[in-house]
């Protein structure tokens with residue numbers, strides 16, 4: 226039997242919302258429960274929407290009506306998938322079924338309020354398409370309208386996917402190996418990723434991409450999504466037995482973590498998602514556009530200074546004279562900001578002690594930091610300082626005086642494992658919070674500090690506040706702490722670091738300026754890490770340093786060109802001991818820093834792209850604006866074939882001419898190549914359509930090498 230939804234009697238305009246952005250349309254069917262029924266390429270709002278398009282059949286041996294895949298899927302309505310809300314009021318009010326009570330809409334956004342008076346719950350759903358970038362933001366608020374507490378077990382954001390999205394790309398990783406991509410089919414089963422580490426994590430970046438099986442970098446439909454949250458999360462992509470698909474994202478809550486008192490509200494973090502009909506490149510460009518226009522607090526008119534960081538150069542061995550000599554050396558290379566990493570504060574001689582004691586160590590710096598900062602400033606560089614505010618070492622004055630400021634369940638008799646020999650401060654403890662705020666405020670007030678590298682090297686285990694789970698509120702308190710500090714020091718930039726790339730997400734980016742992408746400065750590893758990260762984050766926030774010839778994290782050796790070209794495509798820096806470097810290596814550093822500065826406006830404002838290669842060990846990527854395209858070819862491992870094929874450039878314009886120039890290539894190619902393609906010898910001018918269709922014959926590149934090309938409009 227086929228049922229007819231009663232809402233067919235209403236006019237389409239009453240039953241549907243049609244939101245639009247530059248290239249996309251999104252249709253929400255309002256009844257029986259608000260559900261996105263279309264999201265994709267834009268179509269006109271001029272013609273009335275044909276409601277018949279959305280009427281679904283009802284199959285035998287199933288419920289007798291079609292159950293929408295709602296923005297908040299409800300178990301009580303008969304949705305057998307993952308509910309949008311799970312909770313109870315002392316065992317009751319566990320199966321709410323909501324009714325739409327109000328709608329506010331503009332051309333590109335809507336706010337819907339749904340309510341279940343029986344369960345005394347109300348949900349506000351906010352959807353907005355960014356008019357320029359097409360990025361969709363979705364967030365929800367749950368309000369307890371009852372007179373008793375409501376326990377929230379789950380509160381999730383749900384986005385449907387068309388049935389054609391049958392592949393997903395997810396991200397996994399570990400310390401020094403972040404943003405590893407995995408593409409798998411999404412059929413008859415689901416994918417669930419759970420992060421319980423208390424920070425965004427190296428292991429489970431909160432992002433996912435759904436795509437057609439034949440979508441690639443250049444073409445095809447792609448939906449990218451990122452959950453902007455620096456705490457625990459659950460992400461899923463599910464296929465229902467009827468073939469409908471959806472993605473769901475939520476803050477993962479510990480048992481009993483959220484108990485809402487009467488009248489109080491609980492907010493989800495924001496889900497960012499984008500539909501692109503132009504493959505992964507289109508998705509990446511839209512995310513970059515959105516980050517640049519809507520999230521970043523960095524003035525677009527300022528250039529991001531080239532960094533030098535002391536960590537891998539000296540670790541904990543802080544000697545001001547030597548550090549000033551390092552500053553002299555790197556100033557000559559073109560460095561613009563000098564960052565003093567871990568080891569400067571009282572008794573911090575190694576990683577087992579002193580976290581929490583944020584005063585300058587007078588044994589190491591008898592005259593304080595100021596003479597060194599003055600020296601660095603006189604060299605024309607800004608000064609930056611490393612801190613790790615959320616942490617405490619048991620061997621610290623802070624812990625000895627305030628053992629109760631530690632996040633944990635120790636008072637109940639539990640013992641938590643340390644991580645890097647350290648523990649976490651309870652940011653909900655107001656005394657601990659204000660101690661941190663005033664310590665950081667004092668440091669920034671008393672010194673000319675332009676930049677803080679804000680580290681976080683331990684995961685949260687037994688995160689208890691007053692014996693209750695505190696993962697969620699700890700994360701919100703961290704945001705508040707950064708916000709409060711920024712309100713006092715609005716011109717100080719902040720880098721988000723968590724043992725490298727353990728806290729990289731849009732919510733922390735709203736209040737920071739750069740990410741420390743990974744502790745791995747091995748250029749080969751960095752190629753893949755940066756490829757994954759760049760799908761969501763533009764190069765200017767991706768910290769990338771040229772390290773020493775032998776990597777400290779992998780012990781691999783790489784020549785300067787792979788190291789330089791790899792670091793060039795991010796927010797560039799250098800990290801090593803510059804003293805004692807051979808002249809030719811110093812010249813090479815200066816050269817890559819110079820190249821970065823020359824192309825910095827393009828690198829930090831242009832459009833990024835990846836190009837396919839028939840060799841899975843070759844990575845081709847670049848950045849372009851209206852006049853210049855900068856392109857890197859990186860050979861990551863032994864080429865699969867004896868010839869490297871053609872470099873075709875579909876991103877160029879067919880009817881324009883380009884000056885093709887090799888800006889950098891390995892100092893020498895191995896004897897595997899007897900003849901180098903002639904186009905590499907000197908700049909040539911070539912017609913766009915020839916570069917698009919025929920392409921340039923790539924040289925035979927050695928494993929772990931790279932070259933840099935430019936294509937300049939003539």
Ligand code: DGJ
Nearest residue numbers: 536566567722724725744
């Ligand atoms: C971990 C960071 O990722 C490193 O870059 C460095 O700052 C160390 N912490 C310092 O302890």
